[in-house]
Amino acid sequence: MTGAGRSGGRAVLETLRAWGVRRVFTCPGSTEAAFLDATLDHPDFEVVLTPHESIAVSAADGYARVTGEPAVAYLHTHVGLANSLGHLNAARLAHSPVVVLTGLKPALLQSHRSFTCVPDTGRLVEPYVRAQWQSLRTEDIPADLNRAFRLALTEPAGPTWVGLSQDLMNDTCTAPVPDPQRYRPRARTAPDPELIREAAALLASADSPLLVAGAEVARHGAVGDLIALAERLGVPVVNEDRRTYERPGFPTSHPNFAGLYDARRATVRDSDLIVFAGCRCFTEFETPVRPDVPEGARVVHIHSDAAEIGHIYGVDTGIVADEGLALAALLEALPRDGLAARAGRVDEARGEYLADTGPLPPEPEGVENVAAVADALAEQVGENTTVVGDATTTGAILLRRLPQDPPHQYYTTSSGSLGWAMGAALGVKLGLPEREVVAVLGDGAFQFGPQGLWVAARYQIPVTFVVINNESYAAVAAALRRYGGTAVERGEFPGKDLSGVDVAAIARGYGVFGQRIHQAAELGEAMAKARTHPGPSLIEIMTDPDYLGP
Structure with missing residues (x-):
């Protein structure tokens, strides 16, 4: 593929389109201007704006996991890149072919350690990617991106990173876009x-x-x-x-x-x-x-x-x-x-x-039992439902009780990066538009990614978020319980109390249909309302704040 003189930003877009990429998840800044400007000439290319970089990366991760194709997250300088690293680690563990692009300040400003500049930005991302590289010349941009896509898909697959400085993106690029079909890996390792x-x-x-x-x-x-x-x-x-x-x-x-x-x-x-x-x-x-x-x-x-x-x-x-x-x-x-x-x-x-039902949660009066919630959720998971899980305290119960049939009925993160499902569920839905997608989160995980609700509402992505709200960081209290010190003697657990948040109201504030319920028996009716409501929805169910997990 040949390229006439055009900006480095347009060369980036051409390379993405050659690889079949038709959307980018981004939280941009000034360094991405040349690329964003180029997208205006391609109405079939979707710029999915996210208000936080972690949502951009987890959404790209969700899309890449379910499609097996590369997904692109475009971030702004080292400050944006740093915000994404927890969820990028989730993509690494899942061998997810996420290509992360980062707009950097011009080379002169980088050498001066100017605003939003640090030496060698790529070192921030090095532990989480298969390969990282900062383009050194505008003419190298198509080849550098092509290499990133090839390596992201080469087994063992995984994320890659390319840094693109503003001066190169604004400059003229005449280099052709390599033909992806000649670089797309098709090899499978045969056993001995x-x-x-x-x-x-x-x-x-x-x-x-x-x-x-x-x-x-x-x-x-x-x-x-x-x-x-x-x-x-x-x-x-x-x-x-x-x-x-x-x-x-x-x-x-x-x-x-x-x-x-x-x-x-x-x-x-x-x-x-x-x-x-x-x-x-x-x-x-x-x-x-x-x-x-x-x-x-x-x-x-x-x-x-x-x-x-x-x-x-x-x-x-x-x-x-x-x-x-x-x-x-x-x-x-x-x-x-x-x-x-x-x-x-x-x-x-x-x-x-x-x-083996595992250690069953206690059943105190006046609060809902998380096992009952898991059973009620299981009744709502059909063959065409994909569950995206991000619930720390109730995770083990959900894994025991929810149906999980490959290839697409259940996804979760094994990285420990909270809030991953808020963006990942959006990417999963975009990658599997014919399936119902339900994200199940704890209230603590929700606090790490509420910006995903804005994205869901802005683009009318019909995901149902179910937030199991025990008003606590129960995992912290569980660690104190295992430690067995003064906290256990006094029954006081510093770092646990997360009460006072009306998650359903937050959802409504973002423009998402929100409901708060208190009993597992109400979940079926709440899900029915969510399914008939156009666009995204959220169901918050209140559970026992004293249950600390198995």
């Missing part, structure tokens, strides 16, 4: 045949194997292969540990499904072989008191990212490959006959899962 035979032999001879489905199984479209493997072997399957859970790798509706991976469960403890498919093993939250892999169990780990294999625990067979290719190869390598009958193993594991 010898390692596949080794893993197949372990599976065929094991007495009590367990399959663990990670998010990468869903991201690579390998859910059908894992189902076929589970049915051939007659073994239980669990989704990965909740600390790393980002999307389901195995349908919760399948008869072989047996809950989430937890080293304390008999299903895990009694396994003599564990096959981790597309899982991160593991993300530790606190200093472990027990190993996450039972002693004596053989381990097979399949992952497209070699760095994940043997990250904490050693493996017997590590297979670096696209999960779909590896699982299909395992199916082919397994014997057709002579596999041990393991129907009883599936029944036992599923029975344990169905019986």
Whole structure:
């Protein structure tokens, strides 16, 4: 593709359009003027304005996760970039192909450390991206952007960053836009045949194997292969540990499904072989008191990212490959006959899962129980519903009770970056316009991203936000409870009280249809009202402020 003399800003737009990008999520400033001006000549290109950079990045992340295509967040100088880093980490963990562009001050001002300038802005983003680069010449802009898109999509996929200084964007660029079809990666890593035979032999001879489905199984479209493997072997399957859970790798509706991976469960403890498919093993939250892999169990780990294999625990067979290719190869390598009958193993594991409701919340008078809220939400989740979860205290309960069938019924963040769902749900809806999208947040998470409501109202993105409001940072109190010091003795938890916020009123202030309810039984009627109301809506449900989670 050839380019006549045009501004660097127009060269950026041309490159984005060549890659099929038709919208950008942005919180701009003065350094983005040349790009924004260029968009006026392309009414089919949408500039989605966000009032905060975290919303721009999480919306791009949500869109990229559900489409598998690059999504662009365009931010302003280092101050805007810094505001986005928490949610950019969520995109990194999800291998989400988000391309972050940042408008920088002219080179002369950067060297003078002038207003909104710091030395080497790219170093801010380095821990969160696959690659970072600041364009050095206007003529390099198309090639630099092309490289960023290529690397964002190259496995293991993930975010990339390009810094674009204002002087280059305003200058004339004659460089052509590279043809993306010649750079778009199409490679899939095939598994080593010898390692596949080794893993197949372990599976065929094991007495009590367990399959663990990670998010990468869903991201690579390998859910059908894992189902076929589970049915051939007659073994239980669990989704990965909740600390790393980002999307389901195995349908919760399948008869072989047996809950989430937890080293304390008999299903895990009694396994003599564990096959981790597309899982991160593991993300530790606190200093472990027990190993996450039972002693004596053989381990097979399949992952497209070699760095994940043997990250904490050693493996017997590590297979670096696209999960779909590896699982299909395992199916082919397994014997057709002579596999041990393991129907009883599936029944036992599923029975344990169905019986294990987890620590149930107390049921004090006058406040709603979060388990009842989770059950009421589960009744509202249909086959065409996508849930975007961001609720810390109730997250474990929601994962146990809400249906989660791949590829698009449930997404969450395993990064710990609160407020992610406020923007991510918008990106998910834009990427999956035919699906109903429900974002479920705690009130603490909501406080990190209410600006997403403005975006939803401005562009009439029909997402329903359900805010579970316990008027507290319960996770803080839970940490104090685990610490067991003076706070527990006195029953006083500093840093917990978050009361006094009328979330529904805030929604209405942004132009979003808002409702506040107090009972789980009211949720069905509230959802019905939300579904008939055009545009976005929010339901706030008040729950027990003293429940601190499991």
